[in-house]
Amino acid sequence: MSAHPDDMEFEAGGTIAKFTKRGYKVHLLVLTNGKYMDMSGKEHSRVDLQTEGRRAAEILGTEEPIFFDNPVTNLRVTGEIVTQVDNIVDEIKPDIFISHHPFDSHQDHKAAAEIMFAVCRQGRVKNVLSGSTLPYRPNIFAYRPQFFVDISETIDTKIESIRAYKSQYEKFGGEKLIERMIDMAKTQGWAMGYEYAESFEVIRMDESILGD
Ligand SMILES: [Zn+2]
Numbered sequence: 001m002s003a004h005p006d007d008m009e010f011e012a013g014g015t016i017a018k019f020t021k022r023g024y025k026v027h028l029l030v031l032t033n034g035k036y037m038d039m040s041g042k043e044h045s046r047v048d049l050q051t052e053g054r055r056a057a058e059i060l061g062t063e064e065p066i067f068f069d070n071p072v073t074n075l076r077v078t079g080e081i082v083t084q085v086d087n088i089v090d091e092i093k094p095d096i097f098i099s100h101h102p103f104d105s106h107q108d109h110k111a112a113a114e115i116m117f118a119v120c121r122q123g124r125v126k127n128v129l130s131g132s133t134l135p136y137r138p139n140i141f142a143y144r145p146q147f148f149v150d151i152s153e154t155i156d157t158k159i160e161s162i163r164a165y166k167s168q169y170e171k172f173g174g175e176k177l178i179e180r181m182i183d184m185a186k187t188q189g190w191a192m193g194y195e196y197a198e199s200f201e202v203i204r205m206d207e208s209i210l211g212d
Contacts, residue, residue, distance in 0.1 A: 011131030013158035014151025020061030103142035145199030
C-alpha cells in the first residue's frame with residue numbers, strides 16, 4: 001500500500017516481482033489519485049499516472065492496482081480511510097502488509113504508514129513491513145533495515161517497472177535515476193552478500209514468514 005502510484009516500485013519492486021514469480025498474489029493499493037504539480041510547475045495527470053501504474057503492475061505481475069481518490073500532498077489519516085482499507089484487508093486477508101516508513105519525510109508517506117499501523121491492529125495482518133525511504137530524503141537515517149530480500153533475479157523487472165512510469169522517470173533524471181536505483185540495490189545487497197537486495201524495517205513478524 002503506497003501513498004502515490006510509483007512508490008512501491010521504488011521501495012519494493014524487486015520483492016513484489018519475486019513474490020509473484022513464486023506464485024503469490026500481490027495486491028497494490030494506492031491511497032491518492034496520483035495527480036500533482038511538480039516543483040518545476042509541470043502538471044502530472046491522474047490518468048497518466050494511473051495508466052503508467054497499471055503498466056508497472058503488469059510488469060511486476062500483480063493484481064490490478066486499486067487507486068483511491070485522495071489528493072496528493074494532503075493525504076489524511078481518518079477513520080474513513082482506515083475503514084476503507086480495513087474492508088480491503090478483510091476481503092484479501094494478506095499474509096504480509098508493506099507500506100512506507102513512519103519517519104519518511106513526505107507527509108503522505110507518513111500518513112500511509114500510520115494507516116497501515118491502524119489497519120494491522122490486533123494481529124489482523126501478521127507480517128508488517130516498512131519499505132526503505134529513498135536516500136535523498138533527510139529522514140533516511142531514522143530507517144533501520146532489518147529484513148533483506150535478495151532481488152538479484154528480479155532487479156531487471158524492478159527497473160522495467162520504474163521505466164514504465166515515463167513521466168516520473170523523466171522528472172527524476174532518466175538514466176541517472178536508474179543508476180541510483182541499481183546502486184541502492186547493490187549497496188543493500190552488500191550487507192548480505194547478495195548482488196542486489198531490497199531492505200525493510202520490521203514492524204511485526206510472526207513465524208509464518210518461514211513458510212510451511
Ligand atoms: Zn510517494
